Each structure stands twice: as structure tokens, then as C-alpha cells.
Amino acid sequence: MNTDVLNVLKQRRSIYALGKEVKQSPDEIAKTVADVIEETPTAFNSQTTRAVFLFGDKHDQLWDIVVKRLKSEVPTAEAYAKTQEKINSFKAGFGTILYFTDTAVVKQLEKDFTLYADNFATWAEQAQGSAQLNTWTTLANNNIGASLQHYNPLIDELVAEAFDIPANWTLRAQMPFGSIEAPAGSKDYMDRADRFKLLK
Template identity: 60%
Template structure:
């Protein structure tokens, strides 16, 4: 068996110590992200995933926005300090990808294929996973670290207003990426016998 993809999968990790020492330009990275998402599979070829890529001041703005929305929910000075440090870690990255699902696409499929209507949102989530994983693995192949966060729906309204997001786009995740300033920690795996079955 060829293992090039498997080797890349092992390289793709959640990297939290991110920096801005990235060799590629925003234009190169955006083109790569766009093409990778285009080639990611989706049920019925629905192509329901949308993305917004934020660099420079916009990269700062999204994480300031996250922190501003989190602070009212923090109950102590220690919580504010710890959360600020965590969010600043994301802010230190080179850029952030906001991933959305176009709900007009999902609802259109529900209407046009009523026999499968209950499944289309779940399938759009699978499309999200495919797109995010493909981009994440491709970034890792290029020596760029990333991690995925989910501050939606807390930030949805502010994101929509700030970045002129269509009302039918539903925020699903925030992927911050940048130079790898420290490696990921060791990864634990559950026992294969609790996870897999084979019949032959």
C-alpha cells in the first residue's frame, strides 16, 4: 500500500503555538484554500461549504471579537486572564479561515429531494469535515500549523456584521493557522479492538 496520504495525516496535528513566520503570500494561501475546498467531496455535489480568509488586521479583529464576546461570560479575574492568554495564542497566528454552510443550498436540497430531507443538514456537516480536513492536511504538507475552534454561535452576529456575511451562511468553525512555533503534544489512541471490525 502507498502511504503518502497516511504520512500526511500523521503530520496534521492541532498546533497551538502559532506564529506569523509563513513563507507563502496571502494570495498563494487563499488560492490554495479555495482550490482545496473546491475539490473536497459533498453529498449530491452540493458544494455547500463557504469560506472567508482573514489576514493582517482582520486576523486580529476576529480574535478580539471572540474575546469581547467571551468576557461577559467569565466569572473571575483569573478566568479573564486565562481566556485572554488562550485567545491571544490564536491571535498570534498568521490567518484565520471562517467556515460556513450555505443553508439555502441545504434547504433547496430538502425541498427538491424530500425522501432524503432529514439527511441534508447532516450531509452538509460531512462536507464541512471533508473541506476542513483537506485544507488542514494541505497546510501541514506545506509546514504550516493549524487548529480548529468553534466559537459559533456566540460570535455569529458580530461576524456577519463585520465581514458582510450573507444571512444564509451559517458559521461552523474557525481555523487559525501560522508558522509552527512549538510541536504538538504526543497523541493517544484508543485500542483498535474497541474501534474497528473486519468481516471476510
């Protein structure tokens, strides 16, 4: 079998040592990622995923919001210093993609297709995962490192206010990205016998 896609998937790793030495422009990155998200399948072609692209001062503003919000959640000054170091590694990147789900679309689908109403929220989450993986892999294929972070819901209201996010958009993840300043560590895999079943 052709393994081109598999080989690209193997490039996708969580990169935490990010820099700003990205060859592509913000406009080029945003357009490519928008294209990727548009081509990502969704149940009922519902297109529930939304994305906000942050560069420059807006990128920095996001991670300033995060580190300030986390101060009240971290028990000690020592722990907070480690938190600051982690957040600064994201801020050191070139940009951030914020992923949202449009809950207004989900709710409308629940009304329009009552037989499947209990599934639309789950399907929206599946769409998120697909869009995030496709984007992450595309970035990796262009030698751009990224990781996926989840500081929601702690930062939801602050992010909505700072970036004028519609009330029906629910924050699902944050993807800081940039030049790869250090490679990812080794990756462990569980025993396939515990994970897969082949029936013939």
C-alpha cells in the first residue's frame, strides 16, 4: 500500500521548542489552514468548526491572558514559575490557532434532526479532532512545529472579550506553532495486541 500519508503523519509531533523563524507569511498560513479545515469532513456537512488565527501582538496577548489567568490556579510560587516557563515556550512561537465549535449550528441540527439529536455534539467534537489533526499534519509537512493545548474553559470569557468572539463559539483548543527549535522526544507505542483486533 502507498504510505505517503502515513509518512506525513509521522512528521506530526508535539513540538514545544518553538521559534519565529517561519518562512511562510501569516496570510499564507491562514489561507492554507482555512483550506484544510474546509476540506475536513463533518457529519451532515455541518461545518461546525471555527478558527481564529493570531499573529504578532495578538498571539502574544493570548499567552499573556493565559499566564495571568493561571496564576490563581497554581498553588505555589515555584509551580507558577514552571507554568510561566511553559507558557513562554508557546508565546515564543510564530502564531496560534484558536479552535471553536459553533454551538448555534449544533443546536439547530438537534432541532432539525431530532432522531440524531443526542449525537450532534459528539460529531462536532469529532470534526474538531479531524480539523486539528489535518491542520497539525499540514503544518508539519511545511516544517512548522506545533502542539495542541487546552486551557479552556478557564480562559473562555477572557478570550471572547479580547478577540471579539461570537457568544455561540465555544473554545475547544489552542495550537501554538512556529519554527522547530528542537525536535520532539521519542514516542512510545502500546502493544498492538492490546489496541487492535483483526478478524478474517
